[in-house]
Amino acid sequence: MNGAESLVRSLAASGVEVCFANPGTSEMHFVAALDKVDSVRGVLCLFEGVVTGAADGYARIAGKPAATLLHLGPGLANGLANLHNARRASSPIVNIVGDHATHHTRYDAPLTSSVIDFARPVSAWIHTSQSALSVGADAARAVQAARAAPGQIATLILPADTAWDEANSVASALPVQGPLPVDSAHIERILQLLKSAKRPSLLLRGDALKAPGLHAASRIAAATGCRILCDTFAPALDRGRGIPEVERIPYFSEQIVDFLKDTTCLILVGAKPPVAFFAYPGKQSWGLPAHCKIDVLSHPHEDSPGALAALADGVSSSRKKSTLVPFKGVEAAGHTLGPTTIGHVIAKYLPERAIISDDAATSSAGVLAATRSAAPHTHLALTGGSIGQGLPLAIGASVAAPGQKVVCLSGDGAGMYTLQALWTMAREELDVTVVVFANRSYRILNIEMERVGATPGKTAAAMFDLSNPEMNWAMIAAGLGVESCRTASISDFEKHFADAMARKGPHLIEAVF
C-alpha cells in the first residue's frame, strides 16, 4: 500500500464517500488508489471551480464532507471562488491538493507556487503531509477538522512523494465535534427577553432553517408574536407547503433598514447581525436601527435547532397553533416569460423534496415569491456573492441525493463562470434541470450603477451587456452533452419544464426574455 492508498482508505474510514476531482500529474497515485477503494466515488469535473462548488452542494445536502482533488497551487486557485462561497455557507469540505514531491520543490519548476498561501484565505485548517507513513492520520484529522460544527474547510496538501512512497496504515475516524448544546439557563434568559421585548425578531441560519427548527421557531412566533427572519442568502432553507414560513431579509441596504426599522431586539440563532451586501455612498451598511438590542440564542457552532425547541417548549405552553404555508392552488403563470411566470410554472410542477440551487441573481426574487407554496423543497442560495456557484452546487446536491430532483436556476452571466459543470451533469447522468434566465446582461450591474451614483455612458453600458454576441445556451449545453431547448414563451417553457420534471436526467432550458 502506498501513501495515496493509505489516504483514500483513511478518507473512506472517516466517512468520505465522494471525491470531486480535476487531477494532474502529481495526483496520479491518488487517482490510481481510487480504483482500489470502491466506497469512494470519483466524479470528474473539467474545471476546479466546478469541483469545489460541487463539494459545497454535496455538503449542504449530505451534511458531511466530500473530498476534492486539485492539482497544485493553480488548481486550488481555480477553485477558490467557490470555496469562498462554501466558507460563507459553513460547508464541510476536505480539499486534497497535490503538490510537487518534497525534493522537487527547491527547483522552482514552472508549476511551483506557494500552495499554502493560496489555501489560507478560505481554509480553517491547513496541513502539508510530511510522509507517506502519516498521510492516513492526516486524512482522518482533515475530516475531523472539516466536520467541526458548523462545518469548515480543511485543506490537506499532498506532496507527490507522500502519495507514492510506501505506507502501512489506514487511520480510523476521529471523533467529530458536533454542535455544542446551549445551556438551559441561557435559554431561560432569552425566553424572558423574548417575553419582555416589544418587537423582537429571531434571525435563523444554518440547521435552524431546516424543517424542525422552523417548526420550533414558528411555535415561538405564535406564542410571542416575534418575527422569524433569515438572511437574504441562506446556505439551505426548507420551504413550501406545510413548512412554516420565514421572512427573508431583502438585498439592498435601504430595503434592509426599512425591513428592520421597528425591531427593538434581534436574537441571533446561528446567525450574524444583518448588514448590507455592498456599501453605497451615503447609505447605511448596518441593517438594524440604532436602538435595537442584539442577543445570541446560539452561535453558529452551537445546537440551534435544539435551542429553538427548548425555547419553543418554554413559550408555547399555550399551544397556540403555528402558521404554516397553506396548501393552496398554484397561481396561473401569466402570459409573459419572466422570473415570476417561470416561478409559477416551477411551483406547479416541482416534485416534493426537490432541491433548488439558486444562482439567478436578479431573477431569483420573482421565482422565490412564486414558489412560496410549492411542494416542500430545499432552497440553496449563493452564500458568498461570487457568482458561478449554481451549476456546480447542483452537481453536488444531486450526487448527495440521487433520488431527489434538483432544479438549478442560473443567470446567463452567472452560469458562464462555471458552464463546464454541464459536462459532468451529462457524464454522471444527474437528475438536474437547469433553467437559464437569459436576460442577456449583468442586470444587477445596471441597477447598481445607478445606485452607487455613477452615470453610465455608452462604454459603461456595454460592459453589462451580454447581447453582443448573443449566447445560445441551448447550443452550448448540447455541445457539452446535455439535452437542451430554448424557449421564448411561457407556454413553451411550461411544456419543457413539465417534461423535464416528469423524466430523469440532465436537461437545460434556456428562457429568453
Added chain:
Amino acid sequence: MNGAESLVRSLAASGVEVCFANPGTSEMHFVAALDKVDSVRGVLCLFEGVVTGAADGYARIAGKPAATLLHLGPGLANGLANLHNARRASSPIVNIVGDHATHHTRYDAPLTSSVIDFARPVSAWIHTSQSALSVGADAARAVQAARAAPGQIATLILPADTAWDEANSVASALPVQGPLPVDSAHIERILQLLKSAKRPSLLLRGDALKAPGLHAASRIAAATGCRILCDTFAPALDRGRGIPEVERIPYFSEQIVDFLKDTTCLILVGAKPPVAFFAYPGKQSWGLPAHCKIDVLSHPHEDSPGALAALADGVSSSRKKSTLVPFKGVEAAGHTLGPTTIGHVIAKYLPERAIISDDAATSSAGVLAATRSAAPHTHLALTGGSIGQGLPLAIGASVAAPGQKVVCLSGDGAGMYTLQALWTMAREELDVTVVVFANRSYRILNIEMERVGATPGKTAAAMFDLSNPEMNWAMIAAGLGVESCRTASISDFEKHFADAMARKGPHLIEAVF
C-alpha cells in the same frame, strides 16, 4: 473628478491603453470612468481567468502592461491561475481589484475576504489605496512596478470609496526601470569561458528569444560551436524561415538529462537552470550533468539581447556565417488527421508575423516540428503549466497586434478551463483562428500515469477520458458567437484552415482525431 476617473486617467498617462475587465458592483465608478477616457479600451470578459490570461498575452506582444479589472477577492481568485502563468512569463500586468468601501469591511458582508492574501502568491507589488486623493499616484506607481524589468505583476486594491470620493489630480508617468546593461568586463569573462569550454551551451529566455537576440546567438554559435537552447516553455519565441533556430529542451525528465548529457558549461541568458517539470519516482529533477558548470551572461532583469550582441561581436570577428532556418518547401500534410499533419497545414498557410498561442499539450510537439520552416512567426507557450491559458492569451495577443493573425492551438481538455474566451473573441471581432485538438482525453495524464509508476484501473482511466459525453467544440463555439466547424480528415481541415487564414475574424476548427 472622482477617484476612479483620477485612476483611469493616471493609468492612461502611464501608457496603459487596454483594460481587460470583469467588473461588479464595487467597480461601477471605474467602469463609468472608462467612458470619459477614450484612450483606455475596455474589453469585457465573462470570467476572470480570461481577463488575466488576456492581459498576459497582451503583455507578451505589446511589451507593456494592460490593466485588469477584477471584482473583490473571489474575482481575483478566479484570475490567479493565469496570473501564475503570467508570473512565470515575467509579463507586466497591472491588476485593479475592487474591494468594499473602507468603512464597509468591518461588517464582514458575504463578499468580504482578504484580497491582499489572494494577491500575494502571484504579485511582486501590492498596494491598497487609502484615499481618492492618492489613487492616481498609486496607479502611476503600479505601472512603474509592473514595468520593472523583466516585467512583473502589480496589484492595486481599490476600496469602493477611494473610487467614488472626490479627487483632484492625474498622476504623470514615473520613470521605468528597464533592463540593466551587462558590464563589458563581465561579457569579456564569458567570452573567454566560451572559447575555452569544451561543449558549452547558451540557454536563452525573455527578450533574448526575439529575432535580434537569436541572430546574435547564432553568430556566437557559428564562431564557437556552442549550442543555443531555450526552455520547453518560453514566453515568446520568434521562429520560422530566415530566423536562426534554437534547440528546445524536451519536456520529460529523462529526455532532458539525455539532451544535456554532454554539456560541460551552461551559460544562462535571462534564464534559470533547466529542471524537470514534475518529479518522478527514481528520476532526476536536475537537468544538467553533475560536472557541468553554470555561468550567467545576464539575469532576467538585465539586457540579454545587448549582452548577446556584445558577445557576438567579441567572438565572431571571423564573420562566419550563422545558420538560419532555410526557405524550403513545406512538406505534404500526409493523410491522417493529427498534430503533425495539422502542423504541416499550418506551416503551409500561416501568414508572416502570425502569433501562435500554444496550449495544445501533447499535440504541441507535432505542430512545432512541422512549423519549423513556416513563415516567420512568434510562438507563445504555456509558461506556468496551468492549462487554460491559450484561448485568453490569444485574445490579448490579438488586441495588442490587431494587424497580425493569431492562431490558437488548444487541447480539448485545456480549452475547457477558459472557453468563455470565445465570446470575447466574437464580441471584439478578433482575428483569431482557434484549432482544438479534440483527442477526447487528458492525454498527458495517460502518459504520466505510466511514468510515475502507478497502475491505472478502470476508474483511473475514466478520470482522463473526455469522451463520455463527447464535447462538440464546434457547437459550443457557435453558442458563444464564434463561426466554427468540425473536421475529421486532413483534407477537410486544410480547406477550413486555408479559408480561416484568408479571412479576418474569429474562427474555431475542431479537429477530431
